[in-house]
Amino acid sequence: MDVRVERTRRALQAALFALAREHPLEDVTVADIVTRAGVNRSSFYQHYSDKETLLADALDAAAEQAGADLPTVAEPLAGPPQALFDYLVHLDENAEVYRRELGPHGSAVVMARLRGRLDSIVQEGITRSGTPAFEGVPLDIxxxxxxGLALGVIEAWLARDPRPPVSTAADWxxxxxxxxGGSWQQPDAD
Structure with missing residues (x-):
């Protein structure tokens, strides 16, 4: 990708992420974003069609920058993988943004992006683990x-006041x- 294009996208993402930490998305205008990013209005529309898509990209970039990649689970582990803990730390540090955007009046684009990321990871993990625990159930189901379960737990955790620590959320x-059952069943070795 062109360096200037990437720089403009990153500036727009950083600007909206900062603004979203200060205000609900519906209160942020494109003018606010471009002013904070130091670019012109046409640059916004060259790269993004709407604020929600920009916010979804900004949240992805912030999670990536925090080193909070969602985990890829290939087999059952004794406890939550470090990547899950790291991702929840990122959510905790930006709880107000996520609470608003994942809540009932939040961003459908942000929720769809997060749901898609999680779903892809889950399906890959189930496929790679070879577990018979879900035999007869289509992988997409x-x-x-x-x-849905993971998102529900995350939303409920973010909504708690006071919010329990990340270690508690990771355990939940x-x-x-x-x-x-406590763990996925491993296929029998023949």
Whole structure:
């Protein structure tokens, strides 16, 4: 990608992310974004069609910059993977933005982006693990179920006042992902 294009996109993302930490998205205008980014209005529309898509990109970039990649789970682990903990730290540090954008009046684009990311990771993890735990259930249904569960736990955690520590949230998400059996069943070795 052209360096100037990337620089403009990053400036727009950083500007909206900072503004979203200060105000609800509906209160932020394109004029606010371009002023904060130091670019002109036409630059915004050359790169983004709307604020929600820009915010989704900004949240992805902020998570990436924080080193908070969502985990790829190939097999059951004894506890939450570090990547899950790191991602929840990122959510905790930016709780107001995520609470607004994932809540009932939040951004459909942000929620769809996060849901898609989680669903992809879940489906890949289930496929790579070879677990028979979901035998007979289509992979997209398993992915949707686990993704919905994880998002539900994250939303409920972010909504709590006071919000429990990240370690508690990681434990909650992990325990819900494992389900009542405590772990995915591994295929029998023949």
């Amino acid at each position: 398993v992915g949707a179920g686990i993704t 998400v992990w325990r819900m992902l494992l389900g009542p």
